[in-house]
Amino acid sequence: MLLIRCPYCEQERPEVEFSFAHQAHKPRPEEAGEPLDDHAWARWVYYQKNIKGVAHERWNHAGGCRKFFNVVRDTVTSEIIATYRSGETPPVEESRVEGEALSFDYEQAEG
Amino acid sequence: MTQEFRLPAGGRIDRSELLSFTFDGQTYIGYRGDTVASALLANGVHLVGRSFKYHRPRGIVSAGVEEPNALIDCNVTAAEKGTREANNRATFTELRQGLTTKSVNAFPNLNFDIGAINAVMARFIPAGFYYKSFLVSTTMWHRLIEPVIRRAAGLGVSDDVADISRYDAHYQHADVVIVGAGPTGLQAARTAAKSGARVILVEQDTECGGSLLRDPVEIDGMDADLWVATVEAELAQADNVRVMTRTTLSGIFDHNMLTALERVTDHLDIPEADGDLRPRMRWHRIRAKQVVLATGAFERPLVFRNNDLPGIMFASAVETYLQRYGVKTGEQGLFLINNDMALSAAIKAKEAGVEVTVVDVRSESTGPYTERLQAMGVPFFTNHTLVEAKGTKRVKGAVIAPMNGDGTAIAGELQTIECDFIGSSSGYNPIVHLHCQSGAKLDFDPATACFVPGAPVSATPTISAGGAKGLFSLNDALLSGADVAAQALDAIGLAHGEKTVVSASEEAHPGSLHIRHLWLLPSDKPTSKGGKFWVDFQNDVTAADLELAVRENFRSVEHIKRYTTLGMATDQGKTSNINALGILSDVLGVTIPDIGTTTFRPPYTPTTFGAIAGREPGDFLDVARTTPMHDWHVEHGALFEDVGQWKRAWYYPKPGETMHAAVDRECRAVRESLGILDASTLGKIIVKGPDAAEFLNRVYTNKWMKLGIGRCRYGLMLGEDGMIMDDGVSARVAEDEFLMTTTTGGAAGVLSHLEDYLQTEWTDLKVYLTSVTEQWAVASINGPKARDLLAELCEDVDLSPDAFKFMEWKDATVAGLPARIFRISFTGDLAFEINVPADKGMALWTALITAGAKYGITPYGTEAMHVLRAEKGFIIVGQDTDGSLNPYDMDMGWIVGKDKADFIGKRSLTRKDMSEPLRKQYVGILTEDPKEVLPEGAQLVNLTDAPTTAAPKEPVPMQGHVSSSYWSSAAGRSIALGLVKGGLARKGETLVVPMPDGRNVKVTLGDTVFVDAVGARQHG
């Protein structure tokens, strides 16, 4: 069971107080004023990076301060590398373990 | 009764305390300090079980937790109901006065076992038998194969009543947790203790000492007992150290969250006397900064023909029974070994007066133990194989023969040696289970032919020491214990003093194993002919089974495990896995590390469910949320339905009334006069701030900016994918405040969804959300008399239809209570939802019930609510929708604000697929026979596809399904709602619902409103 430091409460708390939300840093495209075609929109809605390695994730301190914040987690070892507040720049870049491409090739996957 | 195999002296048992116990109905005597297994062996009982598949006679093979054969059920008499426990290992079950036990898998009894017929049928039950049987017809499986297997197979018998014992939970934090209190763990604990760190030392055994309990070697100039006692005293002095015996560390989870099972009272003669408040077990959850694994090693057996006969056991087990329990395994022992260490057992046996022969598979045997045995005049056969063990219910002898140079075949005369037990050793496996549970990998060490711990995982750090690390010499282990503790302290930045260095007496142990690994001993016939070579005793997996799996092209060890059932069940392959890998490596022609191991999962040993449940079984399992009016519902005979964590009144049957009759009565009351529903469970969220209206505008599909204060509006909430996720009515309380309601089950998810957008996407919006679900109690009065009743209790609000319109709300005083009245309706009838502060809920409810008596006010539950809303075609999110339906699918295009700049789901709704005409769409479904009520979930097919038999061979294309279905008195017939492909354009069409009983029920698609289509009633 993970120990996660909430960057708002500034405390390391057990996993049961938190809930995983989704991939971090995936803003709504419409907000950016970029109209997307159906294909690109569907990618945004349905595809997740699903990184094996260091990933940026959004979590919610659901049983605590109710704040959403970001976590840099190694999905292989479950090491929490860093946590930071929404809107802040990730302190560590994402990376996949050796042999895994950094970004998923949607075109290839969709044939 | 005589304990004829008990030595006259020695061992750690307390000979002053005689204990009687039963095994399969027979009474035996043992001593305090015995396990059931040691007491049985003292009485000459070797045959203790039947194997899982073939019902072969099986004996005790180990002296510890790894035991695959000697499984017993405990507390088996009728008087002990509620305390019975299945599948305990006799080798790990402490003896107590009056303990009752029973073997497993034997029918009708151990000595005459009808299941042994399976053994005759053995060639018909090869590897993969279960999977192959699935491929024959299902009829044959159900009628023939499964009943036979169920009867013959299966392990112990569970209690058929609830567990009556008490269990506790305990939470702890520690700097260093040390697992295992053998010489290694004790040395680690000493070093850690001196640093001032919070240390927990966990030992599954009844006392500290580990291998010293079996082989009491002098350490630090003291005899073993004294040394252990000295260390224990030292640890007891340190108040930063806790030593927990009879405690099994069963699991390591992320970030070193450990679970440990402490057995508190099982070993006591009267486990739970009156007034004894001790729990039977405690389940510890320990968060540790560092974990030292000093878990030791398991011996593994050599694999030869008929190696499963009772009397054949691990060499170290023979030694343990002699030294710890003062029990001789037999009178004539043959030791079959491939390493130096195992010869210790032969020496002890010889010293205890047992006639000993050694068969050493190595070409040379030269270590200090060999020399001692030869000096004692023990016959010693090197470079020999054990061709076959002889006997039926007990080993009677062994056929041995010299081998060729590479140990692949026999090369010489067979000779038979008489023996009544065989102590076998193929080397040792470090106990790496916890290491692997932490996520760390293993390395293969060819010198000792075993897997040793690889690098630890940074997020869940553990450090292995001693035998668990593959250090099999006692002096190496003692050194590594102290070293590893210092390493653990360094890692968490705690200073450690001087390491305590001790050593064992020089001649005690050979320096290394000098192992020769022969995974399968050569015989005179191949593995598939004659007696079997057993690899996994508990699952009856043989060398021939493994070879067959490889012939059938299984390659991955994970697949072979599942195909052959290798390493499954209660022992999880503790004794069998490495031998199996060795055999597979020979057959596949690849190295053992290239084959890899199977996954080690928690718990390390079987764990009582009751201990995990602790004090939270039954009603305490989960939070039960009840409304302020809950007690009234209980008093008035309501049955309850779980909606999320809420207990909602389902219906209120009168004495002798069926559910159908009660629901029908409740529905009619609403339509004809007056009904009352407890609606307190609906989610309620205050949306407050200057941008509250803008926020609602973005999270609902329809428009909210211009909703007037005092007005209510229904809203539909979508996900970004355009699919319906929730619905509810929101009211404008003030220019900057709305009260939003959500579905009962969706409340928490909706709040989280809204917070996510506010906190991360629309951070510029000035809005706060506050859940007030539990701050309000809500009584919803429905029916033609609703206004009349409310008028009697409310004087400060004009309730006339023109003054208080449908979809308005007002502050009011109702029955003297401060209230908000919402004129909204989920039944389609005249309705008022009266909200009062939660603590006034019961007062409001009873006032309404009392005043409503003259109108025959009828409380109704969620079932009637479902019927009433279905009569109006109102959807229930999650019943009529399933996350794949958009507003157009539900014929609710009217609620989509197409000209709004944005709302969640808007972009997805414009995708072509979202308006595809053949999507499943929401329709009413009427059966040809108005009395027929369709089952919910029933499938609809085209008339032309109607099946002609109950079980058509070919699948029929599905057109849709029934999502809601009820009897409706108001409609005078059955009604149903459902989703049908292109349904909106197919109203009037006749389809067919094939029923499980083979009937085809004709139905007609139509509108979703069955009562009061113009909506006059709710506006009345």
Ligand SMILES: [Zn+2]
């Ligand atoms: Zn927090």
